[in-house]
Amino acid sequence: MTSLFKRLFGGGSKSPSSTELRGDPEVYAGFTITPAPMPEGGQFRLSATIEKEVGGETKFHRLIRADLFPSRKDAEHAALLKARRVVDEQGEELFE
Template sequence: MSLLSKLFGGGSAPEPEPETHAGFRIYPEPEKESGGYRLAARIEKEIGGETRTHHLVRADVFSDRDEAAAAALRKARQLIDQSGEGLFG
């Protein structure tokens, strides 16, 4: 990575390790907001050989990134338990 990329945030962050719940993959992806991190996650599942994706974003904002990620995992598990594959459409 070049010096300029390091200074100005170039390059991409490594993909977070997903949590698996009931056959779904959950990627916590807190979004930086002024004052903290918004609860957000990506939920994926292979259905018929195709990867289906649902983006979960809530109004909740946390001061700590790890708290936002933990809350996103809890909310995603709850959503999966309630909706199952209906989550995709």
């Protein structure tokens, strides 16, 4: 009976890792944006990685915001929108 409750209420399941929640990467203005929503309290926090090769070296920036969304798909969409805005505003200065 205990295992039934664990399956129903998630007590026995492991949380997906951040790599399991990565969305499809998108190339925008020479930057690669990969949405990576973070599960939190039954919702998903807006998160993405922004990367670009600069001077022969791949630079990364992790974008995490306080915004929470009820679905992974909504969080991925919002992360792409926010990351595009950050790229437009900061460009390569994002990595300084």
